[in-house]
Amino acid sequence: MLQKPERLIVDGKRLDGRAFDELRPVKIVVGPLHRADGSCYIEHGKNKVMAAVYGPREVHPKHLQEVTHAIVRYRYNMAPFSVEDRKRPGPDRRSIEISKVSREALESVILKEYFPRSTIDIFVEILQADAGTRVAALNAASVALADAGIPMKGLVSACSVGKVDDTLVLDLSKEEDNYGQADMPVAIVANTGEIAFLQMDGHMTQEEFRKALEMAIDGCKQIYKLQREALLAKYGGLENE
Amino acid sequence: MNNGKFVLPGDLVGIAEEFLAGDGVYEEGGKLIASVTGVVEIDEKAKRISVRPLAGVPAKIKKGDFVVGRVTDVRESIALVELSRVKPNETREVSNGGMAIIHISNVRKEYVKDMNEEFSPLDIIKARVLDERTLQLSTVGRRLGVIKSICPHCRIPLRRNGDALECPKCKKKFKKKISEDYGTGVL
Numbered sequence: 429m430l431q432k433p434e435r436l437i438v439d440g441k442r443l444d445g446r447a448f449d450e451l452r453p454v455k456i457v458v459g460p461l462h463r464a465d466g467s468c469y470i471e472h473g474k475n476k477v478m479a480a481v482y483g484p485r486e487v488h489p490k491h492l493q494e495v496t497h498a499i500v501r502y503r504y505n506m507a508p509f510s511v512e513d514r515k516r517p518g519p520d521r522r523s524i525e526i527s528k529v530s531r532e533a534l535e536s537v538i539l540k541e542y543f544p545r546s547t548i549d550i551f552v553e554i555l556q557a558d559a560g561t562r563v564a565a566l567n568a569a570s571v572a573l574a575d576a577g578i579p580m581k582g583l584v585s586a587c588s589v590g591k592v593d594d595t596l597v598l599d600l601s602k603e604e605d606n607y608g609q610a611d612m613p614v615a616i617v618a619n620t621g622e623i624a625f626l627q628m629d630g631h632m633t634q635e636e637f638r639k640a641l642e643m644a645i646d647g648c649k650q651i652y653k654l655q656r657e658a659l660l661a662k663y664g665g666l667e668n669e
Numbered sequence: 670m671n672n673g674k675f676v677l678p679g680d681l682v683g684i685a686e687e688f689l690a691g692d693g694v695y696e697e698g699g700k701l702i703a704s705v706t707g708v709v710e711i712d713e714k715a716k717r718i719s720v721r722p723l724a725g726v727p728a729k730i731k732k733g734d735f736v737v738g739r740v741t742d743v744r745e746s747i748a749l750v751e752l753s754r755v756k757p758n759e760t761r762e763v764s765n766g767g768m769a770i771i772h773i774s775n776v777r778k779e780y781v782k783d784m785n786e787e788f789s790p791l792d793i794i795k796a797r798v799l800d801e802r803t804l805q806l807s808t809v810g811r812r813l814g815v816i817k818s819i820c821p822h823c824r825i826p827l828r829r830n831g832d833a834l835e836c837p838k839c840k841k842k843f844k845k846k847i848s849e850d851y852g853t854g855v856l
Contacts, residue, residue: 465725465761484727484764498764537678539695539704543727546764574678577725579693579704582679619679619702656677663706663723664675 432607436592444601449643451587451599451650456567456658459575466576468658470568473601474558479568481576484546492547497540499547502531504565506554526562533566533586533615533625539579548578559605560588563613566625571655575662583655584624586615587647589640591632596640598647612637614644618652621645672711676703676720683718691719728758730765730801737816737856738769740792746773748788750796750806759856769804771796776808777846787846793817795848795856814846816856828852 436443446452452473461467464480471477487493504526508517519527531550538548550572552565563586570584590600592608605611610630616623632640676682682694683701690696691712693705703709707722730736730752737759738750752766776787788794792815796806808814818827820836827834827843829851834843850856 465727483762484729485762486764486766543729543764545767574706575724577705577722577727579695580678581695581697581702581704583677617679619681659677659706659724660675 449598454654458658458662466572468568468571472564475564476556477564477568479552479572481550481572483548484543487547493545498543500535502527502550504552510554510557530566536624537581559600559602563588582617582619584615585618585648585652587644588613589644598643616648674709688718691717693720728755728761728763730755732801734798740788743788769806771806786844808846812849814848816848
């Protein structure tokens with residue numbers, strides 16, 4: 429188990445040596461799964477996340493289908509081995525909530541009207557968790573949707589920001605998440621700057637909140653660049669054929 | 670914006686005054702924005718800008734497409750077909766599929782007297798889409814029709830023998846609207 433560190437910020441640096449506005453290293457692989465219509469694997473620091481997209485396809489059970497637009501289903505799931513103690517498999521209160529808010533974030537960009545009476549299914553598996561899994565999952569899902577060729581208004585990019593030792597820091601690590609004072613995951617649509625998703629845990633003053641939101645949006649923009657590069661690396665090579 | 674530029678969903682490709690929005694492009698607030706990953710294509714004549722997808726494409730049935738499905742029921746003048754795949758996107762499930770209909774007048778060029786002679790439940794067929802909204806199909810054409818069928822008594826695949834199908838076990842013969850690709854595995 430983690431020991432509570434005495435201080436989370438030592439000599440103006442974080443425990444892992446990052447600056448206050450620095451992200452953890454991110455690696456994005458587009459299309460690792462061949463059976464899915466679209467997929468993406470992301471390593472965000474020690475987080476390991478796999479996302480798969482199926483559809484648009486027929487809705488089962490049939491009564492869920494909508495005549496005017498496609499429905500979107502999002503499943504956030506943590507593997508039993510993703511955390512230190514074994515996680516009891518299956519959906520729990522936390523993952524149901526994360527699924528709901530993440531689905532709503534993606535629904536705001538997917539052009540659902542193009543596919544009436546169908547469903548777009550998104551499955552995200554957390555293989556290894558280390559704080560900030562919901563934003564890593566959202567980043568992976570958004571790239572997987574682009575890989576599946578599902579029409580969208582833009583890519584969703586997400587990032588978390590928090591407060592530790594009375595200082596605002598970007599992209600919380602495990603220690604900072606567990607023993608910090610606040611945690612705020614944010615997702616934006618990078619092209620328009622719209623906020624697609626925002627949650628907050630803990631306490632911040634109004635001034636801190638404004639500053640934190642600014643930092644988070646900057647972080648999301650950095651993530652967007654990485655998502656863009658990953659998609660370009662997979663598909664941009666075909667540009668000159 | 671130039672022809673052949675690589676774009677992602679959300680990228681600005683043009684202004685509503687200069688072009689019409691084609692495939693893979695949507696209009697919002699006077700701006701033309703890409704909705705899929707791909708390269709920009711400009712049709713100067715039609716003044717239309719579209720994005721040719723490079724990532725996957727959802728399988729959507731349109732008029733004139735060739736589809737593969739399974740016959741689920743044969744009535745007096747129609748056969749019901751459960752759609753599965755659409756050419757040329759065979760690896761993806763269809764998004765606007767469901768129950769399609771072949772009317773007796775769309776089975777073959779010649780007059781068809783009895784629908785039960787042409788199709789039977791569980792036949793796998795290839796057909797052309799006449800209307801994507803009502804899902805009307807046609808099997809008029811040499812490569813269209815049954816591509817796999819089983820014997821209703823022995824439950825083993827029928828073999829092609831000239832212009833009829835024959836059960837290898839009970840030697841029963843079946844007429845049917847057979848595709849040229851019967852038994853070849855070619856979709």
